[in-house]
Amino acid sequence: MTDNSSSAYIYRSQGLHATVHKACEKCGAPGKFLTNETIQQKWPGCYVPPGDERHDIPVGSHCPHCQASRSPGLMNYLGEIWRKNFTAGVE
Numbered sequence: 001m002t003d004n005s006s007s008a009y010i011y012r013s014q015g016l017h018a019t020v021h022k023a024c025e026k027c028g029a030p031g032k033f034l035t036n037e038t039i040q041q042k043w044p045g046c047y048v049p050p051g052d053e054r055h056d057i058p059v060g061s062h063c064p065h066c067q068a069s070r071s072p073g074l075m076n077y078l079g080e081i082w083r084k085n086f087t088a089g090v091e
Contacts, residue, residue, distance in 0.1 A: 009089040016082040021058055021075055026068040031075060032058050 021031030029043035033054040040047040045065035048054045061070055 005091075007089065007091045009087070012086040014084050014086075015080050018078040018081050019075060020078060022073075024063040024066065024068060024070060025074070027063060027066040029059075029063050029065040031070070032056055033064075 023030055027043065029046045030039060033046055033048045033052070033056070035048055035050045035052070035055050043065040045063070046059060058075055059070070062068065063070055
């Protein structure tokens with residue numbers, strides 16, 4: 001008869017990063033594509049239908065509604081604001 005032994009460990013890390021997307025300085029359109037009905041009415045260039053892969057993605061260097069150039073400061077990466085590391089093991 002033989003003795004069997006095993007060990008198992010799980011390591012998991014989660015983090016939350018924050019980015020602020022400011023509205024267009026010229027027309028007030030949001031800084032990202034959205035499926036919201038209000039966006040469709042006020043800024044149709046920023047509207048995407050539900051299920052579109054561009055939903056919640058930044059619009060880029062030009063406003064899709066008024067074609068104005070978006071200054072670099074309209075998207076500010078604030079960095080990591082939360083981190084949690086998990087470890088579990090069985091021997």
